[in-house]
Each structure stands twice: as C-alpha cells, then as structure tokens.
Amino acid sequence: MESIAPFGARKGRSLPSLVRFSFVALSLAAAAPASAQSADDYPNRPVTIVVPYSPGGATDIVVRAAARELTAMYNQTFIVVNKAGAAGQIGAEFVSKSPPDGYTLLGYPENIYSINPFVFGEAANAVSQRLVPVTNLGGSPTAIAINTTGKMKDVKTFADLIAFTKSATVPVTYATSGVTTPYHLLAQEIARTAQIKLVHVPYKGTSDALTDLVGGRVDILFGAPAVMKPMSDAGKVRMLAVSSAERFPLLPELPSISDTLPNVQLKNIDNGIAAPLGTPPAIIEKLNKAANEILARPEIKSTFERNLLLPMPGSVAEYTKRVTETRTERERLIKAANIGQMALPQ
Known part of the structure; x- marks a missing residue:
C-alpha cells in the first residue's frame, strides 16, 4: 500500500x-x-x-x-x-x-x-x-530489549542481535505497543537496513508486551526504556541499545543503534x-x-x-x-x- x-x-x-x-x-x-x-x-x-x-x-x-x-x-x-x-x-x-x-x-x-x-x-x-x-x-528514545533465556541467551549486544537474526532458522518475533507507533517504524527500518526478517507482534500497550517478553513468548521488544528498566535491573530482560543518535544521558551504558547501523536512528x-x-x-x-x-x-x-x-x-x-x-x-x-x-x- x-x-x-x-x-x-x-x-x-x-x-x-x-x-x-x-x-x-x-x-x-x-x-x-x-x-x-x-x-x-x-x-x-x-x-x-x-x-x-x-x-x-x-x-x-x-x-x-x-x-x-x-x-x-x-x-x-x-x-x-x-x-x-x-x-x-x-x-x-x-x-x-x-x-x-x-x-x-x-x-x-x-x-x-x-x-x-x-x-x-x-x-x-x-x-x-x-x-x-x-x-x-x-x-x-526508544529502547530495544530481548529475552535473556532460550534462543536469545547468548545475544549480548545489538550487533549480536543482528547477526543472530540473519542466521536464524526459526522466526524472530518483536513486540511493540501497536502498528504505526514510532517503535514499529523503528523496527521496520532496522529490518530493512540490516536486511533481516522480523515478525511483528503488536500489543495494546508496552506493559503487556513486556510480560510476554519475560515469558519468552516474543523475542524482542521495542518500547519506552522506563517500562523495561525494572525488568532489566532484575535480569529478566536485557536492554541492548537506544534509538537516539548518541547515548541517552539517563542510560549511558546503552549504545546507540547507529553504532552498528550508521544510517538508522529515531528522534x-x-x-x-x-x-x-x-x-x-x-x-x-x-x-x-x-x-x-x-x-x-x-x-x-x-x-x-x-x-x-x-x-x-x-x-x-x-x-x-x-x-x-x-x-x-x-x-x-x-x-x-x-x-x-x-x-x-x-
């Protein structure tokens, strides 16, 4: 369309x-x-x-x-x-x-x-x-997090995630709070630029999506970092990167996705x-x-x-x-x- x-x-x-x-x-x-x-x-x-x-x-x-x-x-x-x-x-x-x-x-x-x-x-x-x-x-910014168990357990960085998805033999799913949200648009841009295949699972809100990420029902979550951080601090999910052109001052440990994909960023x-x-x-x-x-x-x-x-x-x-x-x-x-x-x- x-x-x-x-x-x-x-x-x-x-x-x-x-x-x-x-x-x-x-x-x-x-x-x-x-x-x-x-x-x-x-x-x-x-x-x-x-x-x-x-x-x-x-x-x-x-x-x-x-x-x-x-x-x-x-x-x-x-x-x-x-x-x-x-x-x-x-x-x-x-x-x-x-x-x-x-x-x-x-x-x-x-x-x-x-x-x-x-x-x-x-x-x-x-x-x-x-x-x-x-x-x-x-x-x-938008943050990207993954499930820390199952097939994603060895993915430690955003670059690892891209490499894993390229070689995956089973579908890799990602959750957002809905179609046409900035989170959805960013995921589509990453998939297109990195030439990887991701299957979208839209939710009505990021909290519900996070629950399914922790439970292993989806592999990746694109969403607000504030929603993810408590589960990240508890070791239930792993935050890999943020969408801004530079590191986010409130999460300085997370790199920008543009470090791996230079032409991809989201305001x-x-x-x-x-x-x-x-x-x-x-x-x-x-x-x-x-x-x-x-x-x-x-x-x-x-x-x-x-x-x-x-x-x-x-x-x-x-x-x-x-x-x-x-x-x-x-x-x-x-x-x-x-x-x-x-x-x-x-």
Whole structure:
C-alpha cells in the first residue's frame, strides 16, 4: 500500500516543502493581529490541559508535573483531564475546537502531528493543522530489549542481535505497543537496513508486551526504556541499545543503534503542550517561558529522570522546528514501511 501524504497537498509540491509550509503557516496564523490579546492578566481563571491518553503514560507524567508547578506559579489551577481514545484523536480534536484563549491546552504526544495525519486520513490531518506548538516538556528514545533465556541467551549486544537474526532458522518475533507507533517504524527500518526478517507482534500497550517478553513468548521488544528498566535491573530482560543518535544521558551504558547501523536512528519521542490555532502569541510565549523555568527546577528534573524522561527546554520557534523535523522523519519511515491509510482504533 502507498503511504498517505498530508491532505490538502497541492500537486507538484514535495512533502517536505508541504510540511514546512504547513507549520510556518500555523505559526503565522497564531501570530495574527486578531490574536493581539494581552497576556498580562493570564491566567485569571482555571486552565485545563487535556491529555489524550489514559493516566500513567509519558505525556501524562510530564503534563501533571508541569501543571503542579504552573498552579503554584500563577496561583491558578491547571487541571489535567484525560480524554483517551482513537490513538489520541478524541482529546486532540476536543482541544483543537476549543476557544483559542489559552484556557484549554493539549498535552501534545508526538503521534498527533507526526503519525496520525499520515495514516488515519483527512480528519486526523485537519486536527493537527488546528493546533500550534507551545512548549516541549520531556522525551526519551526508544529502547530495544530481548529475552535473556532460550534462543536469545547468548545475544549480548545489538550487533549480536543482528547477526543472530540473519542466521536464524526459526522466526524472530518483536513486540511493540501497536502498528504505526514510532517503535514499529523503528523496527521496520532496522529490518530493512540490516536486511533481516522480523515478525511483528503488536500489543495494546508496552506493559503487556513486556510480560510476554519475560515469558519468552516474543523475542524482542521495542518500547519506552522506563517500562523495561525494572525488568532489566532484575535480569529478566536485557536492554541492548537506544534509538537516539548518541547515548541517552539517563542510560549511558546503552549504545546507540547507529553504532552498528550508521544510517538508522529515531528522534526521541517528545511530549509537550499545544494550543488551539489562533491562541494569542503573547499567551503562548508566556506559557513557554514558564515551562522553561519549571524544567530547570531540581524537583522536576528528579521526577522526569525517575521516569527516564529528559527535560527538553526551548523556545516556541525551536519546538516548532523540532515538530516539523519529527513529522518529516516519521513520514519518511511510514512511506518506507509501505503503511497505507487505515481506520482509527477505538
């Protein structure tokens, strides 16, 4: 199947150009004179931050930590509400259609802008176009872990894993938290680049996949390092590498997969905050500045690090650039994996 380009693409315009055009247009729209509202008295009533997933995930963790600090900073309640479902689209659509006044924000998992628009059709793309980046909060790379018993017992490094898979006479299976997740895209890229065959076993969540990895029902797991580390520390699984271009500071003992496959890497999976298109730039800048101040606090760093999340401070422009680059990277991987349009999960 062919991959799905963002809807609204004009004939003759390349996808990277379209992506750059899209986010530049959103940034300019957010800065329009019609939004020239003062942020001096913002916030003067409670602010709701919608997390489009169930509690306990990375986006939920970083948003709740930020909300606690923002509540204390402004003496106004920042309420976190979970609106899960449809790969995050239910919560994202709710925020995208909310008044652009800074009082309804989105906990911004990357799939809303980097994956869903390419695989879930026009409605998902339209939602992504009605949101603007406010601030990054924290992120982490994808980790690769294996079962330590059975046929994988002698695999000690990522290079060993590639060599083992090339010579395997039985299928080698890998688990992820679902089709089209960054974890799935990374596994496909590794298989294609290393010219190995891997059989995908998708799960509804990384925790369930980890249980089956420990039990030997799957051979490899691609997922969030925070989920794997307790079992790795207990010797039940072996973490081999991370997807970032360089070693992850919170897991410095793990090499990058690019040490073995130089052309393969995956940008960290970011979790930030977005606002409805048209939100006054002064409010966006005020929130961004506050978030950067919060991310420098030792207690926030400690909370993030316990969950193997790296604080990601930066300006609105820097975050918007990163969103664009991540979207371009994920689109390329979706196209290379030959993933076409599919129905939204329930």
